[in-house]
Amino acid sequence: MTTKAAPQGADLVDRPAGVTTLATRVRDWAGSAPDRVAMRHKHLGIWQEVTWQSYWQTVQTVGHALLSLGIEPGDRVAIHSENRPEWLYADIATVSVRGATVGIYPTNPLAEVRYLLAHSGAKLLVAEDQEQLDKALAVVDDCPDLAYLVYLEPRGIRGRYQHPKLMSWDDLLARGRAHQAAHPDALLERMAGATPDDVATLIYTSGTTGPPKGVMLSIANVEFAIYTQASGAGFSDPPPNPDDLLLSYLPLCHVVERVFTTWFNAGLGTQANFAESIATVQTNLAEIQPTLLFSVPRIWEKILAGVQIRLANAVLPKRVLARMSLSVADWIGDTLVRTGGRHTLATRLVYAVGWVCWFRALRVRLGMRRVRGAVSGAAPIAPEVLKFFMGIGVPMYEAYGMTENAAMACSNRPGRVKLGTVGEPLSMVEVRIADDGEIQTRHGGVFAGYFGDPAATAEVLSPDGWLRTGDLGEWVDGTHVRITDRAKDIIITAGGKNIAPSEIENALKASPFLKEVVVIGDRRPYLSALVGIEYDTVAAWAQRRRLEFTTYRDLSEKPEVIELVQSAVDEVNQRFASVEQIKQFRMLPKELDHEDGELTATQKVRRSAIAERYADLVEELYSARSTR
Incomplete structure (x- = not known):
């Protein structure tokens, strides 16, 4: 080795890390710089400022609300929302009551929302708007641990939706204020019991090769990351x-x-x-x-x-x-x-x-x-x-x-x-x-394990703390x-040559005309690729040449566009050995999409899904009649 x-x-x-947490850090900023601006967001076209004092006051209110709803140390609170101040309020408040935050991507389709809520055992969900709440209501019966649904935006919800687990963000804050008035020291007492091993968040992996896994990051992990920077x-x-x-x-x-x-x-x-x-x-x-x-x-x-x-x-x-x-x-x-x-x-x-x-x-x-x-x-x-x-x-x-x-x-x-x-x-x-x-790493930020999956944890984490990243370097x-x-992702061609596709894909994507490139070739006689165009750039290029088109697919199938892609492929091929060159390519008929299962929420290509969905194109690349 x-x-x-x-x-x-x-x-x-x-x-x-002691008992320093994200919550105690926000509290300390509120004490040392109460009037300094901690965050800003737009409302009705105007940037609104939130000071550290206001930030901490809201975190306390939400934290007390969580206590009033019976959130215990180790419980999970899910957030299904775009980035906004309430995301941070809920996140830090969850840490303050020694819970763990679970983030759900706004673009997650219904099946993934069901999986994440059920697998994490989230007790409370903060949903941004009607769209996200509809997803939660559709799967709530499949998530026995999910006791509360809190929505941020009342439009389309208030007065129309009736469900015993439902409450608005304003209702949650009202509960928090009432609990704080009745039990003023309860939140600080809960915070004082924090330990470095408390799980601060579950962050689910993108799931490129299987169901997402819940990565448990502890307070010690978070503190290590902050201290490192x-x-x-x-x-x-x-x-x-x-x-x-x-x-x-x-x-x-x-x-x-x-x-x-x-x-x-x-x-x-x-x-x-x-x-x-x-x-x-x-x-x-x-x-x-x-x-x-x-x-x-x-x-x-x-x-x-x-x-x-x-x-x-x-x-x-x-x-x-x-x-x-x-x-x-x-x-x-x-x-x-x-x-x-x-x-x-x-x-x-x-x-x-x-x-x-x-x-x-x-x-x-x-x-x-x-x-x-x-x-x-x-x-x-x-x-x-x-x-x-x-x-x-x-x-x-x-x-x-x-x-x-x-x-x-x-x-x-x-x-x-x-x-x-x-x-x-x-x-x-x-x-x-x-x-x-x-590549393997070891340090104080290496995770505590995969939630509910000790076998998967043992596969990537050695007894002496080395993390097997799965990346080659x-x-x-x-x-x-x-x-x-x-x-x-390593491709082994029919001739036994090991090829790393990402270097070839990145070289091709450096072209302003190419958005997606998926290199194919495992157990095949040569490399080929499925290519997606950068629609805006190619559309502008086509308009300058007065090429008429209607849709993404129509544009990508134009002979002139295929020639444009071929020139990019030819240029990149010159940088690689013959066995690493793209011999054939086919155009993807649409832009890849997360909701269709082709991309992860972080825009990484799900290679297995692409190979399955576009199996006809892949076979065409290797058919005897393929002559491009």
Whole structure:
């Protein structure tokens, strides 16, 4: 076994968290900075501020309400909502009564809602609106532990829905105020009994290969994650602090968004700003101009594609200036890649000119004027995308972690960036690569186990605390980790060649015209791919060429579009050995969708579902008549 540990790797692995919790942290901010803004959200088009004092008062009210409803230590409280202040109120209040929060993605279809509520044994559900409540009511009889249904938005519900388990958010707050008046010390007494081993949250995995598993993250795990970032071991320098602004828009059910929105906020005092919706993210970014920003590769790719569309549609003088600026950004990015992200005198001078001509206006429009640290994670990303953002002055860092280790593993850091890697192990984090290439981690953030599934826990967690991540990787220069693929995704061709599909897929998705690429080839004579277009970009391209189309499918089947995709495939094929080249491809007839079971809630492709749903296309790729 080949093993390496991070610098300072094991000295604080067993660092005790005491009784410090997310709830005590919010309480302490309310005491030390009561009038400082903790979060902001929009109401009727106007940003509303919530101070730390107001935050803590609401948490106490909700906490008392939970006590009045009989929520006991270890009970689960589910939240089925978009990101909003009430998500945090319910989350922190649940921790305050020593319960565990269970997040449910707003896009989860009915079958998954049933599974998550029943499997977790949630006692209370906070549902955002009529749509989410309807899902809960449809499955409530299958969830015997579910005793209470609380809805946030009364529209379409109040006065129309009758159910003995139903109550409004206002009703819940009224219960809390009454309980607090009658038992003023009850919540603080419950909080005082917290232990580091208390489960703070159940975060369900995305379920790419089977039913989702409930990852139990304890108070100690959460505190380790906060301490790691506060100590300066994370991606930002200085660490996240009360002067930092963050935009919350990715689902809070996901561990990394929980880190950025909830844990940074309660633990480090950052200000959380809630986007109105995923559709308004670009507008909200421009309004907030956050200082720290996390996103998944799909969002970074979409932002870049949007820049390229605007460039293509600009009037000639602006288009020429923009192309020149992009060339400058490309040169700056190339230089930063060679220097680990450190500017040289030449790049500083050239960037200063670019800033005046184009970079400043672009970054303001993108909402990245003040970003001092941006992170891409949760899935692999094409280096070309990272290089673009680095070139326009956005400090971009690819990082790596997973739900089972509280998202704490590796990160590129200021001045030590190696493109194509996920960075160095964080301090206080041990990382090793086993003989079979699997990445393994050990530290105080490694989870307590899978809820109700000790057998699955034993499969990934060794007796001495090493987490088997299921990711394959290698060391680069003895310091940085490069992920080669997921072990379960490795393709073994009919000729016996082991191929990691993600590198090929990411190279293809770097094209602004391609949104989804699924490489096929396990036990097959050659590699092929199912390809989905980036609809907005290809539609703009087609309109400039006066190609008529009606639907996504109609556009993707145009001979000119197929030629466009073929050119992207041909270009990428030149970078790979013959056995790793895409010999055939077919166009996906629709955009992949979570509700259809093709994507997870975090937008990861469910390969088995794709292979089953599009089996006819796959067979066509390998039929004797296939000649593309």
